Amino acid sequence: MDDMVKMKGEAELAHLLQKSLKRKRYLIVLDDIWSCEVWDGVRQCFPTEDNAGSRILLTTRNKEVACYAGTENLSMQINFMDQDESWNLFKSVAFANVALPSRFETIGKQIAEKCHGLPLTTAVVAGLLKSKRAIEDWENVAKDVKSFVTKDPDERCSRVLRLSYNHLTSDLKTCLLHFGIFLEDSEIPVKRLVRSWMAEGLLKLENDLEGEAGKCFQELVDRCLVLICKKSRDGTKFRSCKVHDLIYDLCVTEFQRENILIMNNIVLGVSERGNLSMQKMQPFKCVTGDEINYCPYGLYRALLTPVHRQLRDHDNNDLLKRTRSILTFYPKDSIYGPKLELIHFKLLKVLDLSDIVIASSLYRY
Known part of the structure; x- marks a missing residue:
């Protein structure tokens, strides 16, 4: 990925990819292809001849895409877990190799069975019960799981995730919802996350905020609501x-439903003179993940104080005055430098420039 490659268009890049793969044997994995149209666009980037033994493996949550892309009946539908697999996953998370009375095991098997073989649902519910050692709590969750289960797998997961969310303390709820201000499916440095919690004032303790933030983070991990991407070499940090992504959707939905805060995106564009300029703040709901990928000059996410009236998208001054925090999501492979006039944000409290400075920094005003 040198500067020459970054300046090329999609058609040129597709041609380069085809050329580099020709007469070679390769395995390419494409994760989470969401439509037939996307697959049609991507498949044009790969050679169609002189590649004996090469394979492309794609995953999707849409059965139509799998059937459409599969050749010679090579599509495979992953089955749900059977009762034994569900129970083994459940007890590995909830029991953590600790021996419990047979009553817990009996109720645990009932709960695992009601998760209908979905690994995500099973792991989340088991994480919810990991810290609960009263039989009444397990019985209540068993009743809740049954009432939250629906026929649609995605809806079932969402309902169970909401169940897990409802069982969190107010502090843990706020910390979990904070994931919704980051880009969807992004890998977040833990240090940046906990510092953001501290700067936003999400933790009630005045002393040892880092220790309290660490405890909150660990509890969210234990409940299988947060996935660990990387650890230190010795595995201790x-x-x-x-x-x-289902949990991310839950976070964004709760932001909007509870009117906790309003998220807006400030997308940087290029002026006629060739300099970077700040475009009008765009409502968060109108800038989806796909569109964000086409913001090569930097993306700023602004957190606004909510008001008891409809957001006036056309009034940029109104949005600027109510902005309390700004976070940067700056493409690491961009060849441009970011520019944002902060003088317009009179009440700015938190400015996170982690993505655009060498040393991560989080300022609180």
Whole structure:
């Protein structure tokens, strides 16, 4: 990925990829292809001849895509876990190799069975019960799981995730929702996350904020709501993390439903003179993950104080005055330098420039 490659268009890049793969044997894995149109666009980048033994493996949550892309009946549908697999996963998370009375095992098997073989649902519910050692709590969760289960797998997961969310303390809820301000499916440095919690004032303790933040993070990990991406070499520290896209959707939905805060994106564009300029703040709901990928000059996410009236998207001054925090999501492979006039944000409290400075920094005003 040198500067020459970065300046080329998609058609040129597709041609380069085809050329580099010709007459070679390769295995390419494409994760989470969401439509037939996307697959049609991507498949044009690969050679169609002189590649004996090469394979392309794709995953999707859409059965139509799998059937459409599969050749010679090579598509495979992953089955749900059977009762034994579900129970083994459940007890490995909830029991953590600790022997419990037979009553817990009996109820645990009932709960695992009601998760209907979905690994995500099973792991989340088991994580919820990991810290609960009262039989009444397990019985209540068994009742809740049954009432939250629906026929649609994605909806079932969402409902169970909401169940897990509802069982969190107010502090843990706030910390989990904070994942919604980061880009979807992004790998987040743990240090940046906990410092953001501290700077935003999400933790009630005035002393040892880092220790309290660490405890909150560990509990969210134990509940299988946060996934660990990287650890330190000795395995004792967490370096980066992320949340499942269903949990991310839950965070964004709760932000909007509870009117906790409003998220807006400030996308940087190029002026006629060739200099970077700040475009009008765009509502968060209108800038999806796909569109964000086409912001090569930097993306700033602004957190605004909510108001009891409809957001006036056309009034940029109104948005600027209510902005309390700004976080940067700056493409690491961009060849441009970011520019943002902060003088417009009179009430700015937190400025996170982690992505655009050598040493991560988080300022609180």
